[in-house]
Amino acid sequence: MAKRKGATGTKVTLKDAKKALRMKPDGWRRLTLSNMGITIFPQCLFKLTNMDELDLSRNEIKKLPEGIGKLSSLRWLDMHSNKLESVPESIGKLVGLTYLNLCNNRLTSTGLPSTLASLTKLKSLNLGLNKLNALLPTMVALESLQELALFDNLFTRLPEFVKALGNLTRVNIQRNPLLKVVEDDEEMETEKSDDEDNVFLVHESRLCNLCLKKCKDPRGNHLKVDCVRSKFEEMRSYSGLVTPNSVAAVNQDVWRVRS
Numbered sequence: 001m002a003k004r005k006g007a008t009g010t011k012v013t014l015k016d017a018k019k020a021l022r023m024k025p026d027g028w029r030r031l032t033l034s035n036m037g038i039t040i041f042p043q044c045l046f047k048l049t050n051m052d053e054l055d056l057s058r059n060e061i062k063k064l065p066e067g068i069g070k071l072s073s074l075r076w077l078d079m080h081s082n083k084l085e086s087v088p089e090s091i092g093k094l095v096g097l098t099y100l101n102l103c104n105n106r107l108t109s110t111g112l113p114s115t116l117a118s119l120t121k122l123k124s125l126n127l128g129l130n131k132l133n134a135l136l137p138t139m140v141a142l143e144s145l146q147e148l149a150l151f152d153n154l155f156t157r158l159p160e161f162v163k164a165l166g167n168l169t170r171v172n173i174q175r176n177p178l179l180k181v182v183e184d185d186e187e188m189e190t191e192k193s194d195d196e197d198n199v200f201l202v203h204e205s206r207l208c209n210l211c212l213k214k215c216k217d218p219r220g221n222h223l224k225v226d227c228v229r230s231k232f233e234e235m236r237s238y239s240g241l242v243t244p245n246s247v248a249a250v251n252q253d254v255w256r257v258r259s
Helices: 014-020 043-047 066-070 089-093 114-118 137-141 160-164 209-215
Strands: 021-023 029-032 053-055 076-078 099-101 124-126 147-149 170-172 179-184 187-192 199-203 254-258
Touching: 014 021, 014 029, 014 043, 043 066, 066 089, 089 114, 114 137, 137 160
Parallel strands: 029 053, 053 076, 076 099, 099 124, 124 147, 147 170
Antiparallel strands: 021 029, 179 187, 199 254
8 A cells, every 4th residue: 555665664645545544333434554664654644634543553653743633533543562752742632532542652751741631531541561650640630531551661659640530440550660558567668569460459349348447547558458369369360451452450449459
């Protein structure tokens, strides 16, 4: 379909893009340009004003242009497995987005714009396999968010705002250097986890009464919990959200516990 231009990657023309545009059963128009060796975001796409879904995954794109905000009809954007180091502020103009996949790139926390908080219709956000260690507290505005992937990053703790997202039902924060919080009499000591397999996100309904009471310490601290392993064993597997475009079921209200 597209013409290859050697070291500069694959060149996608407007004609190519129009040929690849497909109407889905739900009436949405989807353009798939995945795994084509594209290195530069195709400027011709800005002329496709009726595009609802865009898949540019598995390419070699290093930068999203500021003009990305012009694609105001987008509801679904997949940029996983590229070489992005940052996301432009203009992405906040895509207020109709319900799905955003930025997994498996080179994103750092400073590369995420504050305008992500403007995507209030977003239901699924995948930020796994990057270099993130924090998220902006303003992302608490993502009140429609149902799925959040943070696996394989540099988080030492779950971002606080996550607990306030009332519609969030799926989370994956596996393979991060999470810190364990341990109570030592009246003092709290924070230590780095030596074995991440011993750190879990567990819904309070899975804890026994004694452990739940410990978790709900009057001071609001998360403590070490010696709970029966079988109560949360299934939470370890994360049936999805371990690949760039998958999801996993983990309940919203979670406690961090250590076996």
